[in-house]
Amino acid sequence: MNNLKMDVSVDCILSQAQKRIDELQQVIEFLQKQLEKAPEGSLYGTSSHFQLQWQRIIGEKRIYLSGGKSKLIKALAQKKYNALLLEDFKRQRKALDKLIKSYVPQNGERTYMSMSERWRKQIEPLNIPDSEYVDLWQSLRYKGKSVENTGLWTSKGECVRSKSEIIIADVLASLGVPYRYEFPHKLKNVDSSRCIEVYPDFTCLNVHTRKEFVWEHFGMMDDAEYACNAVAKIEMYLNSGYFWGDNLIFTMETHEKPLNSKIVRILAQKYLV
The missing domain is CATH 3.40.1350 (Trna Endonuclease; Chain: A, domain 1)
Structure with missing residues (x-):
């Protein structure tokens, strides 16, 4: 039985990739809903006299946000983060979709079983069926x-x-x-x-x-x-x-x-x- 411990690990890449895709899809849907509820516009930060100032941009309009608008500032900052995260996760899901379509699991068993029995009797497989x-x-x-x-x-x-x-x-x-x-x-x-x-x-x-x-x-x-x-x-x-x-x-x-x-x-x- 000692030779069993020398087997190549089981190829779980496709199942793990699909699990990751399912997780990403849940997060993507969550982020999309959060962005739908986010305040209009985007946040722009500048530094003036060593002080950080925030502006809300809606189209070509810029609105200065005072310290009393901290809740809105946080919401717009979160909106930007969620948007960037959404794009990152979409790219990752796209890459995994390509992997699933092209990847063929192989731990050596398919090669071993493709050979005739008389050949299999003469070799020591890397991974037995x-x-x-x-x-x-x-x-x-x-x-x-x-x-x-x-x-x-x-x-x-x-x-x-x-x-x-x-x-x-x-x-x-x-x-x-x-x-x-x-x-x-x-x-x-x-x-x-x-x-x-x-x-x-x-x-x-x-x-x-x-x-x-x-x-x-x-x-x-x-x-x-x-x-x-x-x-x-x-x-x-x-x-x-x-x-x-x-x-x-x-x-x-x-x-x-x-x-x-x-x-x-x-x-x-x-x-x-």
Whole structure:
């Protein structure tokens, strides 16, 4: 599995460019509305006897603005700034539009798959196809915690510890998210340098980004002792470089508020698909 870490990073340029275009469009529309509401005319500043003087220009007419017109001065100054910013963002959006039309994502997979199988067998690709990556990722052998026959089975035929774990596993499976059940991880103890081996419920793979996420479910948060242990475990994750939404997902439930499968699906689609 070590060779997987040598892969070229996933090409996300188009998705990032589109995200930036969407953001720019929102700002452009906002600035246009602000300019529509701005005072008529423009602002011109001059220096006379080491004092700054402001004039409002409407057509060929110039109107001196005294210090008592500070609100109008600020509004006209903001209008100029908004207009300049609008043009900058329009230029940026235009450049990104051109990029999206002409850019062809390439991480080496297309070149690799264009070759015949007999050729592919002879070469070591720079970046292997997603399907091969997933196969390698899932083929890793590991020793998890032993699970007694709970009578609780996922859609993939795995015996798990709770109905909530069935919900999470089945949502992941339905979305095509590869996962390992109770795969061991080492975490740094907050109060010492000693490492502790933990077995999070799910270690998931985002196939598109090839990034791993740990998914912990805390199922008895209305139990005081359990909740304290959960907080301590979250602190260990943070101390070990795991951050929520970056490489860590956790869900919680109580007796009165059970796990909601819709929330599980939202989280999985947000971070793992």
